[in-house]
Amino acid sequence: MTTLTGRLRIGGQTIPRKYVPVLVTAGLFVAMFAAGSVRYEAFGTGQVILNVFVDNAFLLVVAVGMTFVILTGGIDLSVGSVVALSTMLAAVLLRDGWPVVAVIGLVLVVGAVLGLGMGAIVHYFEIQPFIVTLAGMFLARGLCYTIATDSIPITDPSFTAFAQATIPLGGELWITPSVVAGLVVVVVAAYVLHYTRLGRNVYAIGGSEQSALLMGLPVARTKIAVYTISGFCSALGGLLLSFYMLSGYGLHAVGMELDAIAAVVIGGTLLTGGSGYLLGTVLGVLVLGLIQTIISFEGTLSSWWTKIFIGALLFVFILLQRLISARRTGARST
Amino acid sequence: MTEPVPILQMRGIDKQFPGVKALDGVDFRLFPGEVHALMGENGAGKSTLIKVLTGVYDIDAGAIELEGRPVAFSGPLAAQQAGISTVYQEVNLCANLSVAENIFIGREPRRFGRLQWRVMRREAERILASLDLDLDVSASLSAYSLAVQQMVAIARAVQVDAKVLILDEPTSSLDAGEVERLFGVMRRLKEQGIAILFVSHFLDQIYEISDRMTVLRNGTLVGEYLTRDLPQVELVGKMIGRELAALESLEDRRAAAEQADAAAPLVEADGLGRPGAIEPFSLTVREGEVLGLAGLLGSGRTEVARLLFGADHAGSGTLRVGGVPVRLRTPRAAVRHKLAYCSEDRRAEGIIPELTVRENLILALQAARGWTRPIARRKQDELVERYIKALDIRPADPDRPIANLSGGNQQKVLLARWLILQPRLLILDEPTRGIDVGAKAEIQRLVVELSDGGTAVLFISAELEEVLRLSHKIAVLRDRRMVAELDNDEQLTTDALTETIASGGRS
Ligand SMILES: Nc1ncnc2c1ncn2[C@@H]1O[C@H](COP(=O)(O)OP(=O)(O)OP(=O)(O)O)[C@@H](O)[C@H]1O
Numbered sequence: 001m002t003t004l005t006g007r008l009r010i011g012g013q014t015i016p017r018k019y020v021p022v023l024v025t026a027g028l029f030v031a032m033f034a035a036g037s038v039r040y041e042a043f044g045t046g047q048v049i050l051n052v053f054v055d056n057a058f059l060l061v062v063a064v065g066m067t068f069v070i071l072t073g074g075i076d077l078s079v080g081s082v083v084a085l086s087t088m089l090a091a092v093l094l095r096d097g098w099p100v101v102a103v104i105g106l107v108l109v110v111g112a113v114l115g116l117g118m119g120a121i122v123h124y125f126e127i128q129p130f131i132v133t134l135a136g137m138f139l140a141r142g143l144c145y146t147i148a149t150d151s152i153p154i155t156d157p158s159f160t161a162f163a164q165a166t167i168p169l170g171g172e173l174w175i176t177p178s179v180v181a182g183l184v185v186v187v188v189a190a191y192v193l194h195y196t197r198l199g200r201n202v203y204a205i206g207g208s209e210q211s212a213l214l215m216g217l218p219v220a221r222t223k224i225a226v227y228t229i230s231g232f233c234s235a236l237g238g239l240l241l242s243f244y245m246l247s248g249y250g251l252h253a254v255g256m257e258l259d260a261i262a263a264v265v266i267g268g269t270l271l272t273g274g275s276g277y278l279l280g281t282v283l284g285v286l287v288l289g290l291i292q293t294i295i296s297f298e299g300t301l302s303s304w305w306t307k308i309f310i311g312a313l314l315f316v317f318i319l320l321q322r323l324i325s326a327r328r329t330g331a332r333s334t
Numbered sequence: 335m336t337e338p339v340p341i342l343q344m345r346g347i348d349k350q351f352p353g354v355k356a357l358d359g360v361d362f363r364l365f366p367g368e369v370h371a372l373m374g375e376n377g378a379g380k381s382t383l384i385k386v387l388t389g390v391y392d393i394d395a396g397a398i399e400l401e402g403r404p405v406a407f408s409g410p411l412a413a414q415q416a417g418i419s420t421v422y423q424e425v426n427l428c429a430n431l432s433v434a435e436n437i438f439i440g441r442e443p444r445r446f447g448r449l450q451w452r453v454m455r456r457e458a459e460r461i462l463a464s465l466d467l468d469l470d471v472s473a474s475l476s477a478y479s480l481a482v483q484q485m486v487a488i489a490r491a492v493q494v495d496a497k498v499l500i501l502d503e504p505t506s507s508l509d510a511g512e513v514e515r516l517f518g519v520m521r522r523l524k525e526q527g528i529a530i531l532f533v534s535h536f537l538d539q540i541y542e543i544s545d546r547m548t549v550l551r552n553g554t555l556v557g558e559y560l561t562r563d564l565p566q567v568e569l570v571g572k573m574i575g576r577e578l579a580a581l582e583s584l585e586d587r588r589a590a591a592e593q594a595d596a597a598a599p600l601v602e603a604d605g606l607g608r609p610g611a612i613e614p615f616s617l618t619v620r621e622g623e624v625l626g627l628a629g630l631l632g633s634g635r636t637e638v639a640r641l642l643f644g645a646d647h648a649g650s651g652t653l654r655v656g657g658v659p660v661r662l663r664t665p666r667a668a669v670r671h672k673l674a675y676c677s678e679d680r681r682a683e684g685i686i687p688e689l690t691v692r693e694n695l696i697l698a699l700q701a702a703r704g705w706t707r708p709i710a711r712r713k714q715d716e717l718v719e720r721y722i723k724a725l726d727i728r729p730a731d732p733d734r735p736i737a738n739l740s741g742g743n744q745q746k747v748l749l750a751r752w753l754i755l756q757p758r759l760l761i762l763d764e765p766t767r768g769i770d771v772g773a774k775a776e777i778q779r780l781v782v783e784l785s786d787g788g789t790a791v792l793f794i795s796a797e798l799e800e801v802l803r804l805s806h807k808i809a810v811l812r813d814r815r816m817v818a819e820l821d822n823d824e825q826l827t828t829d830a831l832t833e834t835i836a837s838g839g840r841s
C-alpha cells in the first residue's frame with residue numbers, strides 16, 4: 001500500500017503532503033483557464049467555466065460514485081453501461097406514459113440495486129471488482145438492447161421543459177438544474193466521506209481491508225454500500241444525461257467509465273485506495289471538461305486530441321503520485 | 335477459600351486448518367483483575383486461540399462462555415461489542431488514516447450522526463498522554479515508526495471500557511521504557527478488575543507482569559499454572575517439551591574478539607549519512623565479525639542498516655565493499671555485492687502473503703540470479719528443505735501459503751530467504767523479534783556459525799543481552815548519531831552498555 005505522508009514546505013507555509021495532488025490539479029485548472037483566456041477571445045469569461053459544469057454534470061455525478069469505489073481500493077467498470085441503461089429506461093417508460101416522478105424513482109432504484117448486486121458478489125464471493133463490474137458492464141449494455149436497439153427520443157413535455165430550463169445567476173451567467181443536482185451530490189458525498197462513519201470506513205478499507213476487519217469495522221456493509229452508491233450515482237448521471245440528450249440510447253456514454261476513472265485519478269485519488277478527496281474529483285472533471293472546451297475553441301483540432309491530452313495528463317499525474325509517495329522521508333525509525 | 339468465577343471460559347476448543355490441527359481440545363479461563371499469560375512456542379496456537387475467541391475464525395468444536403453465558407462471536411466487531419478488546423499480533427491499523435482516527439475509528443464521538451473531529455483529536459491526545467506519548471494526532475499513522483504504531487494500537491484497545499483486554503505480542507517492537515509504560519497501564523486496568531490476556535516471548539516480561547499462565551504445545555493444552563509456582567526453567571521445559579540446552583551451550587564470544595580484529599575489512603563506511611535520518615557515521619565491518627548495533631528505538635539503527643544496504647540514498651560519505659568504493663543506489667546493487675538485509679518490518683517489507691513458503695524462500699536468490707535463469711526444481715527442493723530444517727520452520731511444508739504460518743515462523747522464513755544468498759555481510763534487524771526461546775537460541779547459534787564461516791554480520795537488537803552475547807564489537811547509537819564504538823571485552827556489561835546509551839558516550 002502506498003500512502004502520502006509528511007509535509008511539503010512551500011514559501012514558509014507547510015502543507016500536508018496528502019493535499020499536494022489536489023493542489024496540483026487546482027493549479028493545472030487555473031493555468032489551463034489562464035492560457036485559454038490569453039489565446040482565445042471570449043474564453044476568459046465565467047460562463048466558459050459554467051458551461052464546463054453544464055456539459056459535464058452527469059460525468060461529475062458518476063465520478064463521485066466512482067470516487068467512493070476507488071477509495072476502498074475497488075473499481076467500477078459498469079458505470080457507463082448503467083448510465084446508458086438509465087437513459088434507455090427513462091425514455092421507454094416516458095414514451096409509455098409513466099409519470100415523470102415514478103420514472104425517476106424507478107431508474108434510481110434500478111441503478112442502486114445493480115450496484116448492490118455487484119457489491120455483494122465482490123464481497124461474498126471474493127471476486128476481483130474488475131471482473132465483477134466488467135460482467136456488470138456487459139450485462140447493463142446488453143439490457144439496453146433488449147429494451148430497444150434504436151435511439152428513443154424523449155418528448156414528455158414536463159421532462160423537456162425541465163431539461164431546457166436555465167437558472168440565471170445575474171450578469172450574463174446561467175446554469176442548468178442538472179448543475180445544481182450535480183453540486184448537491186458533491187456536497188452530500190463530501191459530507192458523507194468526511195463526517196460520517198461510513199465515509200471513514202471507506203478510507204480505512206482502502207488503507208487495509210484486513211486491518212479494518214480486525215479493528216471491528218463493518219467491512220461487508222461498507223464495501224457493498226460503495227458499489228450501491230456508485231450504481232445510484234450512475235443512474236442519476238443517466239437521468240442527467242437524458243435531460244442533456246433528450247433521448248435514450250444503448251450507445252450513450254460509451255467509455256464513460258474510463259472518463260470517470262480518469263477524472264478521479266487526475267483529482268489525486270490513489271487507485272490503490274485509501275487516499276484522495278472529493279474536491280479533487282470535481283477538479284478532475286473540470287480539467288477534463290476544460291480540455292474539451294479548449295479543443296473546441298481551437299476549431300481546427302479533431303476531437304481525438306481530447307483523448308490524447310487526457311492520456312498524457314493521466315501519465316503525468318500517476319507519475320506525480322509515485323514521486324510524492326516515494327519521497328517519504330524519515331517515516332521509519334528504529 | 336474458593337477461587338473467584340472466571341469471566342471467560344473456553345472448553346474443549348478444536349480448530350483444524352487444512353493440514354494442521356491448530357488447537358486440539360484446549361481449555362482456557364480468564365479471571366477478572368488478573369494478567370494471564372498465554373505461553374508456547376511459535377506455532378503452538380496462541381494467536382489461533384485468540385482469533386477463535388474473537389470470532390475471526392469459527393471453532394470446530396468446544397464452547398466459549400463469557401460471564402457464564404455461551405457466546406459465539408461473528409467477528410471482531412461482535413467481540414468488541416461484548417466487551418472484548420483485542421490487539422492482534424502484528425500491527426493491524428490503517429496507516430493512511432490519522433493517529434486519532436486509528437484510535438477511534440468504529441466508535442468515533444458523534445452528534446446527530448456527525449463525527450466530532452475536534453473532540454476526537456482532543457480525546458486522542460489525552461489517551462496518548464496517559465501512555466506518555468506526545469504525537470501529532472492529525473498526522474497520518476504512516477509517519478510514525480513501528481513501535482509508535484504498536485503503542486497506538488494499544489491505546490486503541492485500552493480506550494474502550496472493556497471487560498477483557500487481549501494483547502498478542504504487544505511488546506515485540508517496544509523498547510524497555512515503552513514496555514514499562516504499557517505495564518503501568520496494564521496494572522491500572524487490572525486494579526479496575528479487567529481481565530488481561532497477554533502473549534509475549536520475553537520470559538522476563540511474563541514473570542514481571544503475569545499472575546497466571548496457560549501453556550500450549552503443538553495446539554494442545556499443557557497446563558495452567560500460577561506464575562509464582564512455576565520457575566522459569568520449568569516453564570521453558572513445558573513449552574518446548576524438553577530441556578533447553580542450546581542457550582547454555584553457546585560459549586562466550588568475547589575471546590574471539592581479538593582474532594576477528596585481524597581480518598580484512600569487508601564493508602567500510604566513511605562519513606556516511608542522510609540528512610534528517612542519521613548523522614554521518616564511520617563504521618568498519620570485518621570478515622567473520624559480528625558487529626552489534628545498540629540503541630533505543632528511534633535512535634537510528636534501522637537507518638544505518640538501510641544506508642548500508644542502499645535502501646535509502648546516502649546524502650554524504652563513501653562506502654567501500656571489499657576495499658572498492660561503491661555507490662549502492664538500490665538494494666539490488668547491494669545484493670550484487672553480496673550484502674543482505676533482513677528488515678524488521680516483516681509485514682510491510684518482507685513476506686508476500688499469497689506466495690508459498692518455498693516461493694518466499696527462493697525469492698531473493700531468484701532475483702539475484704535474474705529472472706531468465708530459473709532455479710531447477712531439484713535445487714529448490716534441496717535448499718528449501720535444508721533451511722526449513724536449519725531454522726526449524728513449522729509446519730515443515732514448503733507448499734503452504736506463508737500467510738498461514740504463525741508470526742514467528744514467518745519471521746524464520748524471512749531470515750532463511752537471506753541466508754540462502756550466502757551473503758558476505760548479513761544485516762539482521764531485530765531477527766529474534768517474536769521468536770520463541772528455542773528458535774531464538776537456534777538463530778543465535780546460526781549467527782555464530784556464520785561468523786565462524788567468515789560471514790560478517792551486523793546484528794541489530796533491542797535486547798542488549800543478545801547483542802552482548804553475540805557481538806565482537808558494539809556500535810552505540812543515540813538520537814540518530816553514532817556515539818560510541820566499543821570492543822566487547824570482559825568489562826562490558828549490560829549495565830555499562832545501558833549507561834553508554836543513556837549518556838550518549840560522554841563519560
Ligand atoms: N489461516 C491459517 N491457515 C492455515 N494454518 C494456519 C492459519 N493460521 C495459523 N495456522 C497454523 O496454525 C498453527 C498455530 O498458529 P498460531 O498463529 O496460532 O501460532 P502462535 O502460537 O501464535 O505462534 P507465534 O508465537 O509464532 O505467533 C501454526 O501451525 C500455523 O501454521
Ligand SMILES: [Mg+2]
Nearest residue numbers: 381423740741
Ligand atoms: Mg502468534
